[in-house]
Amino acid sequence: xKAITKTIVVTAIFxxxxxxxGGGGGGGGTGTATPTGGGVEKGGTLKLGxxxxxxxxxxxxxxxxxxxxxxxxxxxxxxxxxxPGLEADNGGNELGPDIAESLPEESADGLTYTFHLKQGIHYxxxxxxxxxxxxxxxxxxxxxxxxxxxxxxxxxxxxxIQGFDDAAGGSIKGLETxxxxxxxxxxxxPTGDFxxxxxxxxxxxIPPNPSDPSAALGVAEGHTKDYGRFLIATGxxxxxxxxTMDFSVPADQQxxxxxxxxxxxxxxxxxxxxxxxxxxxxxVDRIEVAIGGTDIDLANKIDAGELDMDLSGVxxxxxxxxxxxxxxxxxxxxxxxxxxxxxxxxxxxxxxxxDVQVRRAIEYVVDKDALRRTRGGPLFGDLAGHxxxxxxxxxxxxxxxxxxxxxxxxxxxxxxxxxxxSVYDTDQDGICDAPECKGVLAITDNQPPYPENNAILVDxxxxxxxxxxxxxxxxxxxxxDKCLTPxxxxxxxxxxxxxxxxxxxxxxxxPTLGSESIGSFDIPxxxxxxxxxxxxxxxxxxxxxxxxxxxxxxxxxxxxxxxxCWADADKLIMETAPVVPWLFDKDVDLSGDRIVNxxxxxxxxxxxxxxxxxxGGGA
Amino acid sequence: xxxxxxxxxxQTGTGELGGAGEPGGDREGVTGRSPLELLFRRFRRxxxxxxxxxxIIIMIILAVGAPVIAKLVGHAPNDVSFYRQMSNELGxxxxxxxxxxxxxxxxxxxxxxxxxxxYGARTSLTVAFVATGIALLIGVAIGLLAGFYRGKVDTxxxxxxxxxxxxxxxxxxxxxxxxxxxTQQGCLAGLLKPGxxxxxxxxxxxxxxxxxxxxxxxxxxxxxxxxxxxxxSQGAGNLRIMFREILPNVAAPIIVYTTLIIPNNIxxxxxxxxxxxxxxxxxxxxxxxxxxxxxxxTVAWWMMLFPGLFLFMTTLAFNLVGDGxxxxxxxxxxx
Numbered sequence: 001x002k003a004i005t006k007t008i009v010v011t012a013i014f015x016x017x018x019x020x021x022g023g024g025g026g027g028g029g030t031g032t033a034t035p036t037g038g039g040v041e042k043g044g045t046l047k048l049g050x051x052x053x054x055x056x057x058x059x060x061x062x063x064x065x066x067x068x069x070x071x072x073x074x075x076x077x078x079x080x081x082x083x084p085g086l087e088a089d090n091g092g093n094e095l096g097p098d099i100a101e102s103l104p105e106e107s108a109d110g111l112t113y114t115f116h117l118k119q120g121i122h123y124x125x126x127x128x129x130x131x132x133x134x135x136x137x138x139x140x141x142x143x144x145x146x147x148x149x150x151x152x153x154x155x156x157x158x159x160x161i162q163g164f165d166d167a168a169g170g171s172i173k174g175l176e177t178x179x180x181x182x183x184x185x186x187x188x189x190p191t192g193d194f195x196x197x198x199x200x201x202x203x204x205x206i207p208p209n210p211s212d213p214s215a216a217l218g219v220a221e222g223h224t225k226d227y228g229r230f231l232i233a234t235g236x237x238x239x240x241x242x243x244t245m246d247f248s249v250p251a252d253q254q255x256x257x258x259x260x261x262x263x264x265x266x267x268x269x270x271x272x273x274x275x276x277x278x279x280x281x282x283x284v285d286r287i288e289v290a291i292g293g294t295d296i297d298l299a300n301k302i303d304a305g306e307l308d309m310d311l312s313g314v315x316x317x318x319x320x321x322x323x324x325x326x327x328x329x330x331x332x333x334x335x336x337x338x339x340x341x342x343x344x345x346x347x348x349x350x351x352x353x354x355d356v357q358v359r360r361a362i363e364y365v366v367d368k369d370a371l372r373r374t375r376g377g378p379l380f381g382d383l384a385g386h387x388x389x390x391x392x393x394x395x396x397x398x399x400x401x402x403x404x405x406x407x408x409x410x411x412x413x414x415x416x417x418x419x420x421x422s423v424y425d426t427d428q429d430g431i432c433d434a435p436e437c438k439g440v441l442a443i444t445d446n447q448p449p450y451p452e453n454n455a456i457l458v459d460x461x462x463x464x465x466x467x468x469x470x471x472x473x474x475x476x477x478x479x480x481d482k483c484l485t486p487x488x489x490x491x492x493x494x495x496x497x498x499x500x501x502x503x504x505x506x507x508x509x510x511p512t513l514g515s516e517s518i519g520s521f522d523i524p525x526x527x528x529x530x531x532x533x534x535x536x537x538x539x540x541x542x543x544x545x546x547x548x549x550x551x552x553x554x555x556x557x558x559x560x561x562x563x564x565c566w567a568d569a570d571k572l573i574m575e576t577a578p579v580v581p582w583l584f585d586k587d588v589d590l591s592g593d594r595i596v597n598x599x600x601x602x603x604x605x606x607x608x609x610x611x612x613x614x615x616g617g618g619a
Numbered sequence: 620x621x622x623x624x625x626x627x628x629x630q631t632g633t634g635e636l637g638g639a640g641e642p643g644g645d646r647e648g649v650t651g652r653s654p655l656e657l658l659f660r661r662f663r664r665x666x667x668x669x670x671x672x673x674x675i676i677i678m679i680i681l682a683v684g685a686p687v688i689a690k691l692v693g694h695a696p697n698d699v700s701f702y703r704q705m706s707n708e709l710g711x712x713x714x715x716x717x718x719x720x721x722x723x724x725x726x727x728x729x730x731x732x733x734x735x736x737x738y739g740a741r742t743s744l745t746v747a748f749v750a751t752g753i754a755l756l757i758g759v760a761i762g763l764l765a766g767f768y769r770g771k772v773d774t775x776x777x778x779x780x781x782x783x784x785x786x787x788x789x790x791x792x793x794x795x796x797x798x799x800x801x802t803q804q805g806c807l808a809g810l811l812k813p814g815x816x817x818x819x820x821x822x823x824x825x826x827x828x829x830x831x832x833x834x835x836x837x838x839x840x841x842x843x844x845x846x847x848x849x850x851x852s853q854g855a856g857n858l859r860i861m862f863r864e865i866l867p868n869v870a871a872p873i874i875v876y877t878t879l880i881i882p883n884n885i886x887x888x889x890x891x892x893x894x895x896x897x898x899x900x901x902x903x904x905x906x907x908x909x910x911x912x913x914x915x916x917t918v919a920w921w922m923m924l925f926p927g928l929f930l931f932m933t934t935l936a937f938n939l940v941g942d943g944x945x946x947x948x949x950x951x952x953x954x
Contacts, residue, residue: 317709
């Protein structure tokens, strides 16, 4: 065809592709005012969007992300104790009983906890005739002790239980069920925050299999890899079609729960067995979750009224801008502290990051204000000067900012002063000149705003002579794969965030910088032994360890002394500088026009789905 | 009746009239011209093609002079120091701002779109010329061999051409560039490192068959001409015949079809970069700039308009030139 025609056609196709992939944002629909006051009505179908599915198909022993924690807490699984799904200043971080009648009795020496269960609580169909008993919680912990079943999860939280580390999926010595409604837990050492650990979904009860009473793991037997597809609910909701599951046939012939199609959709309907629950209001009748699409696509759907909320991402800045300008939607923009930190990690076994002076130089040089701006600015949180959020330290360390810079924009002068003391800066001019500072392998997420973050970090670090070799890829299949694997020698992983697992500073210690989390989120390899380092091919023989400090604080009972211990641990972390914290994160939600009673679940760091209701009951 | 004044448009490949033509013969009416000379004479009459040439020359000047332009404007292509000035509180970019010398506005990290478009010209033109050069070398070699030797050689080479033409181009290119671009070492023990070189190689690899086919066809018809027999009777070997007799006479179509491949290769690189598997992040590319813009152009139209416009105009210019050359090659096909 003629040159002009051909060129026009091809460019038009390009433009169309760009539009299709990007979407035209800001639909411009006017929001209707959400009714204030008055009764919140039950009923209706809540329509949610997620740009990406959870990574372990709702297997409770494997899932370890805020999104799955919220769906487990609000809707699917009850535990012995639980948080109410409210804002922090509304009691959201206060533990209360759920299936247990009350909080556990603790022995004087702190080594024994006793839980008394409510009676008459039944599982969702098809096991509506099966009552929840103490043995069901033992079953969950047995599965948690199986390294294959709890891969990518958090089994280390239950190591203090006697016999847990040796159980490997079998019986656990320290768990006792004197009768059907009593669970006694014996610990090897005092663990002040232990009751919190029994709120996590990995401890949710697993029912026995009525067709196979001898199965040690009950209905989870034979489903080591994917129990989430056969999940039996205890919460106000269950996956639609759960009742069609048949546990009388062998495990490999059982049909999966039809209400959840991984990567595509999830539908929750009311659980007819749900009863005796003071924690969850559960207003809506049905929750439909559509999985897939970019945040821009989901934003367009919310503006158009096809979806009520996007749960997964950060709302696009242009959508926030449009809503901020819309007088009818002012109270539909929500920003709540998520007790989380976004930070950059440095592999302390990879030169030049094996030198603390280099790490401290980077602490000074990073322009945290610019990083936050790429995410959407001050709405998305306060700049972080230290690692453990002060909300978990009872307010301690809130003025502690050892690497402070003017407006958080970075301080090149101080950075150079640190770098000049490094062995990698041979002429001591503050700019690294050793070959180790060139081609430093950085592994990052490829979704916005991480590519923008990379541009800023490349610029920042170049000012002290560090040249990053930036690789981007999918968060789960590429970035976590490389950053969490010590053998891959990733030096710099900047797209990292961590959120509390429960309201105790311990959840920021061992899971992120403890040696038991190497191969998981201890990306800086803190606490690695010389043998381990050699085995992974590193030339560096020694890295700092925080294990002793963490063990000291973990043993303490809850109270002021424990808080002070963790505050000191925070200072030790910042002095050693394995990470550069830059944002105390806020969760920003834009709730659709139909939503009333928006509530924030501070325990999970997301909207509280069991508290959301629809205007007019969804009529 | 008047004598027709037009040159004798003898569509000939005969070297007799060409290589041995009377130098500067100024007899009325009939002047010996080589096919190349004819090509360029006719080309000069095509106004659109000339506009294309001028545009390409301008783009080359801008591309070569991109660092100078960046210095004059005061913004390096990856300079993020103006991020706070050229974005609002939510981090959304600001548009053209003459006071700060941001003629085309800023992108999502405050980089100068104008300077990046200039550097993007470097990427597009480099890839276009290098990739096309690679395609040219391989295509001419294979086409010459296939057309000249015929028989088994031709069969094997022609099947090779068919195979490469049948490969799923985009999928393979995506796979190759992302696999070899994922690690520091690259593929083939460090031979294929991520970057402009790898992308050019990949694009060149997928475009040589077009040239090979054209060359093969031309060579097949040429090798039967008398001048080849004449050369052979004078004792010329195969290689000499291929390079001194046949190749010069295939030059014209080669030039034409090579030029027509260039816009495809420019768009190919843009597509790969748009999909995130083209040149590395630090190298500005019109394709990736379009990708960056795709999420945000509803509030930042400048991020899409300028790279898109330059991509469009450059591709159009090469298409015009190529069309002009093709029309000049064979006026019977001119529209």
